[in-house]
Amino acid sequence: MFRFDRRLITNFDWVMLLILIFISAMAMVNLYSSTWRGGPVGSPIFYKQLYMYLVGFALILVIVSFDYSELELFGYIFYVLIILTLAYTTFFVDTVAGTQRWIKLGFFNLQPSEPAKLILVIVLAAHYSNDKVSLQKGYGLLDLLKPALLTMVPFILIFKQPDLGTALMLIILLVSMTLLLKLRKSAIISILATTIPIAFIGWNFLLKAYQKRRILTFLNPEGDKANHGYQIMQSKIAVGSGQSFGKGFLEGTQGHLQFLPERHTDFAFSVWGEEWGFTGCLIFLGCYFFMLAWGILTAITARDKFGMMMAFGLVMLIFWQAVINLFMIMGLLPVVGIPLPLFSYGGSSLLTTIISIGILISIRMRGFPDQSLHHS
């Protein structure tokens, strides 16, 4: 289909791949512990995720061999496909465990709201890099109408599922990427002037106490059953009791005595914090930060506006999910069902994140030559 080119190897972004492998290894060590039920072997969940990682790494090889600029067009095709899939899932598939809906593909249950986030980033980047709005004039309200629409369609579909956490992620992505642009003062003022008072008045005056409670319950339907505070408290205890050096691999009591809910999915990092302590957390966060910073570097060195926008959006996609998840685990945010990318168990989220990183590698490889990489 295509000729193998040696330059694929010389230009390959080994740094990103290496850091990805580091983080994956930590995630697998943690998953082994969080799903362990005794004995010398891992749980079926562990092997399933391992398999997903292998699929993911193979996908990276495929992705980097294509020029990312293909996505300017293909992004819209994917967008239409994912909207149809979302509509199908929202209206025809029953919920699992209250919030998420999956499509059973036999070998794998697809959660279409995960790739939807990635595709939105691609489509927004494609739109912003081609919309011919000049930098001198800046963006007016009308210029933002189309990107807002592009976001609202999947937002409503995911909101209906109902998965408010993921739906809000779409808004966060829209805002993050729009902040890259030069906005006209009038546009900024009118956006702030409408959204902030509506949110403020809405929350404080229009909603009654029980309605607010209902919204909080809506954010996490499972949490209400088993008492919200309980989950967060247990998570805080887990992380806190890890202290400086942690309790050691497989020795975390909070996790293994079943105090921790969702300990291999949303609360995976609590297990890490408990077993590896502050030291382990610093190592993990260091790697994670480095990965994101490398992504930012990729954005800055991208060869064109589309690559730049997309790289930035992808970094933001991973970053915001990570921050929301970590804040939730450490009791700084209410419990919403947002996973820690690469670290929480779940095939859809994992593959989405790995594909994002594959695209970042592709952008990096085709970016402006930075220093000595190219000397022919």
Next chain:
Amino acid sequence: MKNLRKRFIQEDIKLDEISPPTPSHGGTTHLSDQDEGDLDFFKVRIMYLSSVLIIFFVLVIARLWYLQIQNGEYFDSLAYNNRVRSQEILAPRGNIFDRNNQEVVTNRPSFNVVWMRKNKKIDNSFLEIMAKILHVKVEDLLVRIRKNAHSPLHVPIILAEDIDWKTLAYVENKKPELPGIRIEVVPLRTYHFGDLASHLIGYLGQINEKELKKRKEEGYRPGDLIGKSGLEKLEQTTLRGEKGTSYSEVNAKGYEQRSLQDTEALPGNDIQLTIDMELQKIAENAMNAANKAGAVVVVEVNTGRLLTLASTPGLPLTKFVGGIPNAVWKSILDNPYKPLRNKIVQEHYPPGSTYKLITSLAGLAEGMITPDTIIFCPGHYKLGNRTYGCWKKSGHGPVNLNKAIAESCDVYFYSLGQRLGVDKLAEYASLFGLGHKTGIEMEHEQSGLVPSTSWKRRRYNEKWHEGETLSVAIGQGANNTTPLQICMMTSVVANGGTLYQPKVIEEIRDPDGKPIKKFTPQIKNKIVGQAKNLQQIRKGMISAVNDKHGTGKIVKFEKMIVAGKTGTAQVVRLKQYRHLHEDDIPYKYRDHAWFVCFAPAINPEIAVTVLVEHGLHGGSGAGPIARLVLEQYFAERLKEVDTMSFVSLPDFSEETLVNPQNNKIKVN
């Protein structure tokens, strides 16, 4: 694709150049000076916005510092000292009752002794004490401990399962002196009728990976017990109930400090069977006592309720509780009587002479014979250059329908079958439900086989031979039926043409005893307009039991009229065995024995079918079991002195005048 490759190649050319991308490099982005200015603007923007990354990572690390370093010891003490642990409470499975509401399967608490180690060292003196208390060898305890050697300390090790009351009381008493020893309560199945009706009830086992996957969304977890066969499996969802949660304070080593409020487990729904366990007991025990492998089926002829469903040898249900020992499982697999097979529906046998009831109805309904048609039986029947023998070599002489059924004359049915043809026979067999699954609540039901010319063409791509029709007409050859099908066939004859759906569940009740689902009779098929003809067949069956030369005399009662029919299903036709004395034929080559009957002959209530694998003769091999069942079911009435109406022989004189031409069969 072509386009993609083109771009890819162009891209590579670009990568080789040192200069920034030129307008020629393809893609949709056209770069000009202004665009480069744009890129610079965005670079700066991205750098500004990247500060959020730093801000938030600093916040995360600060929070971690606060939790792990500043308050680490506090949280550690919380983790160590108390903490509410939530644990699943297993829901008691639903009970199973028989039709008289006798308990058949219920739950009992079983007590396990578990041990929480303080460290990984093994204290020998402690083990010796425990071994003495639990009446086991120290080595056995060591084996159990070694199995869990890799587990961390807070995972309890089960030292003994299902201990008796004496040991339990002793352990409870001595608990303060036995550090780390705890009693764990687990509900287990208990079978009040031992292993009776084992194929119907089924057994439980630990859920396997496949089942877990399939039922992932129903809240199952590894280690859960789940129905593996029989009703336990088919009605798993009904019986299961809902798990509860118990919250208790434990310390980090897993020691329970105090229990808090629980959300209670919801017991599963109860099932009331249509089975009469006393009748089942008589039938199954009689089969077992005589070391007979086979099946006994009893059905209420006017409703389809099954009163007995016995398949012998049964499964050792009681041994499946808490995991079946390998040796027992192996002995089940090696047993030549195949206990794992549910012979009621999973095995099929040629129906033998019981099939003659169908040949009779086909003959009457199609007008081939009247009850008075006489056929002469010389002891054999010639077709072409082959001779087909009657079981009675000396011959029955002149035979009418009544005698043909009563004495099971083969020649009569050869002749009738030949005239009807195999496809007509198949048509009537199908009306009685043969060749179709009954749809009873049992797994892996076989549909049996009703041979026909089209079947043979389909299956073997061969022409049907007329000689085969003769075999089919007397229930041999390719004919295959399950004991349940034969029982339903008998009930159709008994009730005058209605094929009911056989059922075993009388009622499903919620834990409060409120009925959720109730039994209602369900008609599968009705043979219309054949009441008089079926009456003639019943008359023949009455003669088979009550006449001097009848084959079914074994169920003749002084105080009650019973109607019956014997059957022998040929296993092999090998000449080498035919001349042997019966007892010398190897077990697996002996014929199967059938016995079908219903009672009372007038206004029948129940139909009984007995099949004994390799039991040789219907009358002697299977008949005695049927008799025991009848004696049990009619015990009260057989004791009464004044039962004349119950006993009196009917007068059939009028019915013999029926003109069969007018009776056409209709199927609902």
